[in-house]
Amino acid sequence: MQGNYWQRLNRRRFLAGMGTGAAGAAMLVSGACGSSSNKSSNGTTGPTSSGSSGGSGGSNVPTPPQISLAPDLKTIQSGTPKTGGSFHAVLGGGSPDQYDPLRDAGYPGLQVAGGCLSSLVRAHYPILGDLTIEPDLAETREQPDEQTTVFHLRKNAKWQNVAPVNGRDLTADDIKANFDYMRTAQPDFVLGPMFELVDRVDATDAHTVTVHTSKPYAPLISNLADIWGKIIPKEQYADDLAKQKPVGSGPFIFDHFTNGVEYVLKKNPDYYISGKPYVDELHWHNFDPSNPNLAPAAFKAKQIDTGGAATIPLALQLIKDVPNANWGWRYGVLNPMMLNNSVAPFNDERVRQAVMYAIDPESIIKITWQGFGKQGQQIPLWYSEYQLADADLPKRDVKKAKDLLSAAGHSNLDLVDKTFQGGQLAFGTLQVQQSLKDAGINLTIQQQQWADWRVNVYGIKGDFQCTMGGEFDFLSLDRQLWNSYHSKGAANNRHVKDANLDKMLDDARGIFDHAKSVAAYKAINKYITDHAINIALPNGTAPTATQPWVKGWFFDWSAGALLEMNFLDSVWLEAH
Amino acid sequence: MTNYIVGRLISAVITVIGTTFLVFGAVRFLPGNAVDIIASTSTVGGPNAHAQVEHELGLDKPFLVGYGDWLKQVATGDFGKSLINGQSINRFLKEGLPVSAELGLMSLVFGIAFGVPIGVISAVKQDSWIDFVLRSLSIVLLAVPGFLIAVIIIVVASRVWNWNPPITYIKFTDDPVHNLEQFLLPAIILGFSSAAALMRFTRTSMLDVYRQDYVRTARAKGLSERSVVWTHAFRNALIPIISVIGVFLAYIIGGTVIFEQIFQLPGIGRFLLSEVNTRDYPGIQAIALIFALIVVAVNLITDLAYTLIDPRVRY
Numbered sequence: 074m075q076g077n078y079w080q081r082l083n084r085r086r087f088l089a090g091m092g093t094g095a096a097g098a099a100m101l102v103s104g105a106c107g108s109s110s111n112k113s114s115n116g117t118t119g120p121t122s123s124g125s126s127g128g129s130g131g132s133n134v135p136t137p138p139q140i141s142l143a144p145d146l147k148t149i150q151s152g153t154p155k156t157g158g159s160f161h162a163v164l165g166g167g168s169p170d171q172y173d174p175l176r177d178a179g180y181p182g183l184q185v186a187g188g189c190l191s192s193l194v195r196a197h198y199p200i201l202g203d204l205t206i207e208p209d210l211a212e213t214r215e216q217p218d219e220q221t222t223v224f225h226l227r228k229n230a231k232w233q234n235v236a237p238v239n240g241r242d243l244t245a246d247d248i249k250a251n252f253d254y255m256r257t258a259q260p261d262f263v264l265g266p267m268f269e270l271v272d273r274v275d276a277t278d279a280h281t282v283t284v285h286t287s288k289p290y291a292p293l294i295s296n297l298a299d300i301w302g303k304i305i306p307k308e309q310y311a312d313d314l315a316k317q318k319p320v321g322s323g324p325f326i327f328d329h330f331t332n333g334v335e336y337v338l339k340k341n342p343d344y345y346i347s348g349k350p351y352v353d354e355l356h357w358h359n360f361d362p363s364n365p366n367l368a369p370a371a372f373k374a375k376q377i378d379t380g381g382a383a384t385i386p387l388a389l390q391l392i393k394d395v396p397n398a399n400w401g402w403r404y405g406v407l408n409p410m411m412l413n414n415s416v417a418p419f420n421d422e423r424v425r426q427a428v429m430y431a432i433d434p435e436s437i438i439k440i441t442w443q444g445f446g447k448q449g450q451q452i453p454l455w456y457s458e459y460q461l462a463d464a465d466l467p468k469r470d471v472k473k474a475k476d477l478l479s480a481a482g483h484s485n486l487d488l489v490d491k492t493f494q495g496g497q498l499a500f501g502t503l504q505v506q507q508s509l510k511d512a513g514i515n516l517t518i519q520q521q522q523w524a525d526w527r528v529n530v531y532g533i534k535g536d537f538q539c540t541m542g543g544e545f546d547f548l549s550l551d552r553q554l555w556n557s558y559h560s561k562g563a564a565n566n567r568h569v570k571d572a573n574l575d576k577m578l579d580d581a582r583g584i585f586d587h588a589k590s591v592a593a594y595k596a597i598n599k600y601i602t603d604h605a606i607n608i609a610l611p612n613g614t615a616p617t618a619t620q621p622w623v624k625g626w627f628f629d630w631s632a633g634a635l636l637e638m639n640f641l642d643s644v645w646l647e648a649h
Numbered sequence: 650m651t652n653y654i655v656g657r658l659i660s661a662v663i664t665v666i667g668t669t670f671l672v673f674g675a676v677r678f679l680p681g682n683a684v685d686i687i688a689s690t691s692t693v694g695g696p697n698a699h700a701q702v703e704h705e706l707g708l709d710k711p712f713l714v715g716y717g718d719w720l721k722q723v724a725t726g727d728f729g730k731s732l733i734n735g736q737s738i739n740r741f742l743k744e745g746l747p748v749s750a751e752l753g754l755m756s757l758v759f760g761i762a763f764g765v766p767i768g769v770i771s772a773v774k775q776d777s778w779i780d781f782v783l784r785s786l787s788i789v790l791l792a793v794p795g796f797l798i799a800v801i802i803i804v805v806a807s808r809v810w811n812w813n814p815p816i817t818y819i820k821f822t823d824d825p826v827h828n829l830e831q832f833l834l835p836a837i838i839l840g841f842s843s844a845a846a847l848m849r850f851t852r853t854s855m856l857d858v859y860r861q862d863y864v865r866t867a868r869a870k871g872l873s874e875r876s877v878v879w880t881h882a883f884r885n886a887l888i889p890i891i892s893v894i895g896v897f898l899a900y901i902i903g904g905t906v907i908f909e910q911i912f913q914l915p916g917i918g919r920f921l922l923s924e925v926n927t928r929d930y931p932g933i934q935a936i937a938l939i940f941a942l943i944v945v946a947v948n949l950i951t952d953l954a955y956t957l958i959d960p961r962v963r964y
Contacts, residue, residue, distance in 0.1 A: 316735065332745065334816075335816075358817075364910070366803060366807070367803065374807065376813055376815075
């Protein structure tokens with residue numbers, strides 16, 4: 074598989090996912106991750122002790138080092154849903170380029186398509202909450218053995234009553250066709266690698282699909298529950314119809330759009346979940362990302378129901394201006410310093426480790442994220458149970474860095490970091506450059522045009538010595554890690570060829586026991602960290618909000634995984 | 650006169666072709682490997698995507714042949730399809746042109762309505778405090794980019810009054826009030842900020858005419874100052890002013906690209922930006938052609954307008 078996998082990575086998406094530019098986030102309250110007092114609506118209450126309920130005023134303003142992460146989900150989920158109204162949301166990252174998630178639609182396309190398309194299963198990961206995998210088109214599923222998964226489809230599921238599907242029934246044959254479509258041997262079918270182990274898909278009867286894998290493959294469900302794992306009708310496969318207009322079985326039907334400005338979806342009257350969706354229309358608004366004041370101004374003027382701000386100062390101001398909004402701080406995308414493991418000097422582990430020990434993560438947290446950041450790891454920070462303890466993370470040690478460099482035969486080292494224009498401001502690149510100097514490492518920043526960087530540097534060509542520019546995070550750890558670090562991974566732009574790591578990644582795929590799976594992936598996290606195969610820089614957090622009258626729905630914990638797009642059928646609006 | 654018009658039309662065609670030729674070539678020199686970028690995101694897939702995209706772009710043909718093919722296609726009114734999403738460029742142009750035209754025309758009207766009278770007043774009141782204020786204002790408008798003024802106004806209006814311009818585009822024919830509410834502010838700002846140069850030019854032109862003997866004669870004959878200024882001086886000052894309006898319009902066209910972004914207007918300027926970002930050559934070339942046609946047409950019209958204003962001018 075080639076590297077068109079990377080095309081979904083759009084500068085604006087990263088910047089939108091992180092809250093653009095310098096996002097500042099306070100250090101997490103150490104007990105917040107996994108704290109039972111901060112669970113999602115599946116468990117207990119929402120906000121932390123710093124007092125950020127959705128409705129209070131100045132006490133809602135976060136300050137480093139403590140921030141309040143979660144909105145008052147209890148209030149958001151309370152009340153009897155009312156039908157009607159239009160929900161106005163902000164597109165992150167520009168206007169949609171295309172709408173086919175299986176073919177690497179960009180962030181905005183995924184947001185629009187998310188309301189129109191369904192999955193077999195869908196994932197929900199609320200801020201500070203627990204991950205749940207919920208039924209979608211597959212009402213129930215069972216796993217008779219580790220290589221067989223049986224999905225029982227909803228009998229009332231239909232495709233939307235628009236061309237080319239015209240409201241026909243959605244059957245097991247459609248799911249089978251979708252699996253085949255997902256695995257089309259073309260570079261832009263980005264989920265293909267994640268289903269390579271799918272050996273055979275049988276439509277056992279009209280509403281039963283049996284998926285057989287050639288080996289035990291535990292991540293099958295998380296791949297299907299990801300925002301990309303959508304079901305598209307076969308009528309849309311040819312002539313790139315799926316790219317041009319999203320047609321599916323989801324709660325909303327794509328109605329019309331004003332190019333680059335607004336994308337309008339209307340309620341699907343034949344949606345298979347009775348009573349949903351609640352709102353009549355869903356409007357996606359695209360604001361110019363280079364003007365970070367526009368979206369906050371529209372939020373203040375109550376023209377849009379979702380909000381946030383591109384930078385922390387704007388966000389803090391907006392929190393003051395709209396204190397009664399539901400505010401939540403969530404993690405932005407991964408922030409790695411990617412090293413080309415196959416060429417000098419980074420084919421020498423000692424040099425990679427030297428760079429890792431020379432970097433000062435505190436300066437990135439302080440300057441790039443303005444205090445609102447946390448040391449990153451190989452697995453997204455919102456996957457709290459997979460995180461390593463602080464003691465296991467590398468600490469800055471300039472002497473150690475110099476010793477390692479010396480052992481590798483370098484007294485000084487010149488490196489070139491390729492980044493896209495403006496990227497050096499958003500990921501801590503300048504702070505990395507500064508801190509490396511202390512260890513005698515001179516980092517030259519070479520800026521490129523975004524699209525060029527995306528294809529030739531960040532893409533599978535991996536034409537770089539090192540590069541910084543953010544990295545997307547996925548629900549599926551298999552996609553996050555196997556695809557990126559396995560020697561056969563389609564997204565292995567770091568050119569990693571490590572037999573031990575390959576084995577760890579292959580073995581993790583076959584572990585179904587949750588506790589053992591967590592242990593396995595934590596071990597992979599540690600291995601990649603210890604060997605500096607990839608250097609995880611601090612992540613920022615991005616504030617996001619909904620208007621106080623928005624009920625039944627809030628953003629999930631990851632700005633990048635877009636899981637909340639799976640649940641647009643649940644949003645409803647109180648009178649206001 | 651007929652010969653003049655024919656000559657100008659021939660010249661216009663050459664200009665437009667020249668412009669499109671330059672743009673056709675220039676986009677292919679944009680930084681980054683366009684074929685890689687497009688092949689990785691376009692509707693063309695498969696192992697031969699790179700070669701297929703090159704074929705679609707005509708890059709596998711000699712440059713002149715590719716350009717000729719594109720011209721032939723455009724001559725039939727077909728601007729091609731987006732290489733990114735397969736949608737018809739004609740469709741986007743059809744939707745976007747009325748929007749940009751409305752913004753452009755309104756800005757032009759505001760700009761002329763503001764710039765010309767201000768320039769005349771400034772000239773008539775030369776060296777007075779009025780002249781000083783108006784000249785200072787023009788310098789400010791020249792120095793401060795229009796889009797910055799626009800963003801400042803939005804931010805201030807948001808902070809002080811919780812007001813934001815409409816974010817949903819509605820056609821004039823569907824709801825004129827809402828439509829004008831959305832267009833008025835960007836048109837005024839774009840018009841005014843573009844008018845600064847027009848104002849200064851008007852002032853200079855008026856001052857030049859104001860010193861002429863015939864103006865002194867008109868005043869000596871006892872005509873009112875108003876008649877002297879508007880009937881005698883202004884009309885003669887108008888010729889060079891009209892010639893500048895063509896340039897003024899080009900400035901406004903450029904301004905619409907950014908203003909459409911700021912004010913959520915789905916015009917072709919906004920479309921152009923997204924096309925450039927995605928290296929969607931057919932869209933870029935189409936809009937460049939349209940912009941060139943507009944500028945050339947306006948300049949032709951302004952040249953012909955001289956004959957109406959100055960009876961001495963005959964072609």
